[in-house]
Amino acid sequence: MAVLRLDQVTVERDRAKATGSDPVPDGTHVWLDVPGGTFEWNHFTVTGGRLVPDQGTTPVPLDTRWRHWSIWSPTTLTVPNGGFQRVAGAFGVAADKACWPLPSRFERRAGASVLVLPNVLPMRLRTFDVSRGGSTAKAGDLSSGRRFYDQLLVELVEDAQPTPTDAALKLPWQVWRVPASGTTPAETVLASDPGPNLQQTELAPQPDLGAAPFLPTADPLKTITCVWFRDFLNVGGGPANAQAFPVLRTVRTTTNPNGTTAALLVDAGKHPHNGQKFKLPPGPVVLMRSERPLPSTNSFAHELAHCLTHDPGLGRRVIEAVGSKQAMLGVLAALGVEGPPPAGKRPGETLYDELYPTDLHGGGPSNLMSRSGGTELLPWQVAVIRAARELEP
Numbered sequence: 527m528a529v530l531r532l533d534q535v536t537v538e539r540d541r542a543k544a545t546g547s548d549p550v551p552d553g554t555h556v557w558l559d560v561p562g563g564t565f566e567w568n569h570f571t572v573t574g575g576r577l578v579p580d581q582g583t584t585p586v587p588l589d590t591r592w593r594h595w596s597i598w599s600p601t602t603l604t605v606p607n608g609g610f611q612r613v614a615g616a617f618g619v620a621a622d623k624a625c626w627p628l629p630s631r632f633e634r635r636a637g638a639s640v641l642v643l644p645n646v647l648p649m650r651l652r653t654f655d656v657s658r659g660g661s662t663a664k665a666g667d668l669s670s671g672r673r674f675y676d677q678l679l680v681e682l683v684e685d686a687q688p689t690p691t692d693a694a695l696k697l698p699w700q701v702w703r704v705p706a707s708g709t710t711p712a713e714t715v716l717a718s719d720p721g722p723n724l725q726q727t728e729l730a731p732q733p734d735l736g737a738a739p740f741l742p743t744a745d746p747l748k749t750i751t752c753v754w755f756r757d758f759l760n761v762g763g764g765p766a767n768a769q770a771f772p773v774l775r776t777v778r779t780t781t782n783p784n785g786t787t788a789a790l791l792v793d794a795g796k797h798p799h800n801g802q803k804f805k806l807p808p809g810p811v812v813l814m815r816s817e818r819p820l821p822s823t824n825s826f827a828h829e830l831a832h833c834l835t836h837d838p839g840l841g842r843r844v845i846e847a848v849g850s851k852q853a854m855l856g857v858l859a860a861l862g863v864e865g866p867p868p869a870g871k872r873p874g875e876t877l878y879d880e881l882y883p884t885d886l887h888g889g890g891p892s893n894l895m896s897r898s899g900g901t902e903l904l905p906w907q908v909a910v911i912r913a914a915r916e917l918e919p
């Protein structure tokens with residue numbers, strides 16, 4: 527265990543939307559909290575590249591195995607103690623905006639410990655509007671998405687693409703539900719012309735989101751492909767606003783005895799498999815409906831968060847059905863924001879229980895990841911989103 531006095535540690539700050547870190551200007555205010563605690567903040571002022579604690583206070587020795595929750599600001603701020611809450615003006619954003627506390631990290635360099643504070647991360651979106659007919663849904667979604675992710679110091683960077691031709695898209699697409707029969711599970715089928723017989727949908731041409739014009743030219747795992755439709759997701763179970771296909775960190779393919787793949791598997795393309803027939807790109811995908819049949823809050827931010835938390839919104843059933851719980855625990859424990867696990871819990875298990883509840887969507891009725899969306903986030907959701915591969919500079 528490596529325990530240090532934080533006032534003896536050099537402090538740096540990540541570059542905004544770029545790799546590398548820089549010294550922090552003298553006079554910068556920094557607040558730190560121990561992971562797993564109750565968000566009691568220790569206040570420091572940066573002097574000569576080190577953290578100097580408030581006069582008269584003695585910072586407790588802190589464990590470098592964990593990431594510390596942090597806030598920084600060029601000016602002093604009111605940072606309320608107790609509970610995980612947004613702080614107005616944190617990280618140098620406008621005083622009338624508020625950000626969630628974010629995890630910092632330790633780096634070892636030449637035998638010394640450097641505390642690296644968080645900065646702006648990019649979220650690259652490759653966007654397509656195929657809704658035809660001048661819908662304003664895409665602009666509204668991007669605007670509300672920006673407002674939401676500003677609170678996480680994440681900046682949406684849009685790479686808007688021209689509308690592909692109908693021939694390239696095989697438009698119009700529609701999603702239909704093929705009911706389960708016998709040993710064949712129900713399937714969601716995205717088809718151009720399903721006709722009166724749902725079985726015909728399987729004969730319809732299926733779009734390939736892994737081919738031009740959809741496939742990103744840069745690293746596809748650092749780009750979220752987003753497509754807006756007008757008529758889409760008219761699934762048998764009822765209308766839906768949107769669907770996300772995150773890239774899961776673990777892969778296992780299983781096949782039914784009759785040779786079909788069962789619903790709710792993680793497929794060889796590293797995406798959750800909902801029985802969809804259309805081809806997905808190697809990276810994450812969000813499909814949005816322009817005309818929403820259901821009311822929801824932060825719908826676009828919710829779908830993006832499915833991608834960033836590697837959670838298709840199907841609960842732990844999916845993860846455990848494919849034997850991936852142990853691997854997920856490893857990913858979550860490696861984040862280092864949980865602190866020592868409580869008695870009876872394995873490392874990462876507290877986060878796992880909060881992030882992947884048994885119901886399809888979790889976090890409570892006001893949480894972003896509740897079924898109808900919301901405005902709140904759990905600390906672990908913030909940590910997992912900030913650590914997402916998709917947001918790497």
Ligand SMILES: [Zn+2]
Nearest residue numbers: 828832839887
């Ligand atoms: Zn969802």
